[in-house]
Amino acid sequence: MSSTQQLQDFVTQVRRDILRQVHAVNSGHPGGSLGCAEFFSVLFQEVLNASTDFDMDGKEEDLFFLSNGHISPVYYSVLARSGYFPVQELNTFRKLDSRLQGHPTTHEGLPGVRIASGSLGQGMSVAIGAALTKKLNGDQHLVYSLHGDGELQEGQNWEAIMYAGSHGVDNLIATVDYNKKQIDGATDDVLPLGSLRKKFEAFDWDVIDVKEGNNLEAIRNAFKEAKAKTGNKKPIVILMHTEMGNGVDFMMNTHAWHGKAPNDEQLESALAQNPETLGDY
Amino acid sequence: MKTYENTGSKDTRSGFGAGLTELGKTNPNVVALCADLTGSLKMDEFKANHPERFFQVGIAEANMIGLAAGMTIGGKIPFTGTFANFSTGRVYDQIRQSVAYSGKNVKICASHAGITLGEDGATHQILEDLGLMKMLPGMTVINTCDFNQTKAATKAIAAHNGPVYLRFGRPKVANFTPENQTFEIGKAVHLQEGTDVSIIATGHLVWEALEAAKRLHEKGITTDVINIHTIKPLDEAAIINSAKKTGCIVTAEEHNFLGGLGESVARTLAQHHPTPQEFVATQDTFGESGTPAELMEKYGLNAKSIVEKAEKVIARK
Numbered sequence: 001m002s003s004t005q006q007l008q009d010f011v012t013q014v015r016r017d018i019l020r021q022v023h024a025v026n027s028g029h030p031g032g033s034l035g036c037a038e039f040f041s042v043l044f045q046e047v048l049n050a051s052t053d054f055d056m057d058g059k060e061e062d063l064f065f066l067s068n069g070h071i072s073p074v075y076y077s078v079l080a081r082s083g084y085f086p087v088q089e090l091n092t093f094r095k096l097d098s099r100l101q102g103h104p105t106t107h108e109g110l111p112g113v114r115i116a117s118g119s120l121g122q123g124m125s126v127a128i129g130a131a132l133t134k135k136l137n138g139d140q141h142l143v144y145s146l147h148g149d150g151e152l153q154e155g156q157n158w159e160a161i162m163y164a165g166s167h168g169v170d171n172l173i174a175t176v177d178y179n180k181k182q183i184d185g186a187t188d189d190v191l192p193l194g195s196l197r198k199k200f201e202a203f204d205w206d207v208i209d210v211k212e213g214n215n216l217e218a219i220r221n222a223f224k225e226a227k228a229k230t231g232n233k234k235p236i237v238i239l240m241h242t243e244m245g246n247g248v249d250f251m252m253n254t255h256a257w258h259g260k261a262p263n264d265e266q267l268e269s270a271l272a273q274n275p276e277t278l279g280d281y
Numbered sequence: 282m283k284t285y286e287n288t289g290s291k292d293t294r295s296g297f298g299a300g301l302t303e304l305g306k307t308n309p310n311v312v313a314l315c316a317d318l319t320g321s322l323k324m325d326e327f328k329a330n331h332p333e334r335f336f337q338v339g340i341a342e343a344n345m346i347g348l349a350a351g352m353t354i355g356g357k358i359p360f361t362g363t364f365a366n367f368s369t370g371r372v373y374d375q376i377r378q379s380v381a382y383s384g385k386n387v388k389i390c391a392s393h394a395g396i397t398l399g400e401d402g403a404t405h406q407i408l409e410d411l412g413l414m415k416m417l418p419g420m421t422v423i424n425t426c427d428f429n430q431t432k433a434a435t436k437a438i439a440a441h442n443g444p445v446y447l448r449f450g451r452p453k454v455a456n457f458t459p460e461n462q463t464f465e466i467g468k469a470v471h472l473q474e475g476t477d478v479s480i481i482a483t484g485h486l487v488w489e490a491l492e493a494a495k496r497l498h499e500k501g502i503t504t505d506v507i508n509i510h511t512i513k514p515l516d517e518a519a520i521i522n523s524a525k526k527t528g529c530i531v532t533a534e535e536h537n538f539l540g541g542l543g544e545s546v547a548r549t550l551a552q553h554h555p556t557p558q559e560f561v562a563t564q565d566t567f568g569e570s571g572t573p574a575e576l577m578e579k580y581g582l583n584a585k586s587i588v589e590k591a592e593k594v595i596a597r598k
Binding site: 056057058059063065105106107114115116117118119122123124125126127128129130131132133134136137139155156159160162163 | 339
């Protein structure tokens with residue numbers, strides 16, 4: 001994508017898609033989805049070297065795994081608007097007989113999805129496994145993944161982080177959506193994460209901090225820096241400081257919209273803050 | 282009746298190791314992962330031959346299952362190895378979401394299953410794994426009876442596209458099935474022909490079933506003996522046909538009677554041909570420390586117990 005304005009328009013349309021998907025079925029997770037709209041847009045529009053002619057094995061292309069599967073609305077919107085499946089299909093989100101299940105799955109054959117996620121804490125291992133196979137296959141492409149910060153409370157992550165660090169899985173760029181919120185409140189109140197930088201560094205990872213995780217230029221630069229660090233015997237993690245609910249004033253600065261849909265009035269207000277750019281589905 | 286010869290007792294886990302060694306040479310896509318039990322799982326030879334395709338993951342089974350699921354993306358065929366307890370109960374949700382629901386081509390290979398793990402006791406003796414695994418949609422569940430069959434099964438599951446649970450054990454048991462057999466997933470093996478009672482057995486109980494059939498023969502009772510190495514998908518036709526012929530069934534397995542082979546057989550018969558059935562299995566209990574033979578005797582998992590149940594079920598006809 002050529003200009004920042006074009007990408008910003010893409011992000012705004014993705015925000016509308018997120019809000020309209022969850023509103024239509026009165027369920028889903030808008031908060032984390034809105035907070036990651038910039039990340040997904042930069043990744044799929046500018047970073048991933050991948051074909052929209054989807055093949056599960058993904059040989060000779062970059063791969064992406066979403067571990068915190070509840071932010072499926074942003075994933076689906078960006079996949080559709082990047083050409084993986086018709087944008088109109090966003091209409092089927094969470095409905096009977098849909099490929100757009102509440103949480104992403106391979107089970108219904110949705111192009112772009114390579115693993116089911118939703119039960120938290122499993123995606124790091126899967127991403128590392130795919131990165132190991134890329135190495136075995138002599139495939140120079142990279143593996144990207146996204147994880148919630150609250151999700152790091154799951155112990156399996158640290159088994160995986162220990163493995164990847166000690167084995168120098170350096171073709172992996174994991175990103176943590178560091179919004180410091182989870183269902184029950186602030187991560188600091190639920191189960192404090194401490195210093196994620198120190199934790200990852202202690203496991204021999206390269207750590208990149210992005211203080212403005214909802215700033216397109218900051219995310220672009222983080223990916224550039226991360227790609228430059230690959231191949232150095234260390235896995236890479238981007239700690240992406242985001243704002244849950246970003247782009248909708250009443251959804252920000254609270255954990256309340258983690259898993260709650262807006263009503264009609266709230267939707268109207270939220271959409272007014274994000275005027276249509278690329279056309280609603 | 283047919284005679285089966287023990288060509289030399291061996292552990293079924295060594296059959297797995299031998300099969301994996303062959304696969305290493307014949308299939309470059311096969312990779313192996315182990316959670317700090319390489320020797321116990323007999324994976325040393327594969328590791329020595331193909332260090333680049335062997336992944337020591339440490340004592341971290343959840344990560345092992347996730348790594349395996351991810352490794353399938355790009356065409357690898359991962360075989361994970363640890364004890365049955367740590368292969369199933371410990372990692373049930375990882376298997377459910379990342380392997381079964383995601384439809385990944387992972388082979389979960391589980392040694393030291395059941396009570397014959399012996400002296401380590403109940404913490405390690407899982408008697409619930411068949412039930413756990415057979416409830417997962419799309420999961421193939423196999424429980425082999427001897428060295429030769431385990432070796433053949435190991436090779437066969439590499440050629441099968443989809444998630445598989447392969448269960449085997451620790452102790453040396455009779456090796457009596459053909460050395461170079463073709464292993465057909467989902468196909469029962471008919472070992473003895475008889476008309477008075479059917480014994481449908483799996484795993485270590487198959488040899489005990491053959492021994493029980495001999496003892497029953499001495500009493501003038503003829504026995505249909507069927508080896509069910511694949512619990513799922515179950516060879517329902519073989520079971521129904523045998524039930525029609527004999528009119529009564531004994532199932533035998535080294536597993537809880539809740540959730541195991543016996544329940545799968547009972548469901549099949551209830552649906553298609555209701556038949557009196559008795560269960561040789563553990564009775565909703567944990568195990569304990571002891572030698573394998575002592576435990577099989579105490580928990581009623583041997584030829585003697587099968588004979589008793591056979592006579593009981595014949596009386597119910």
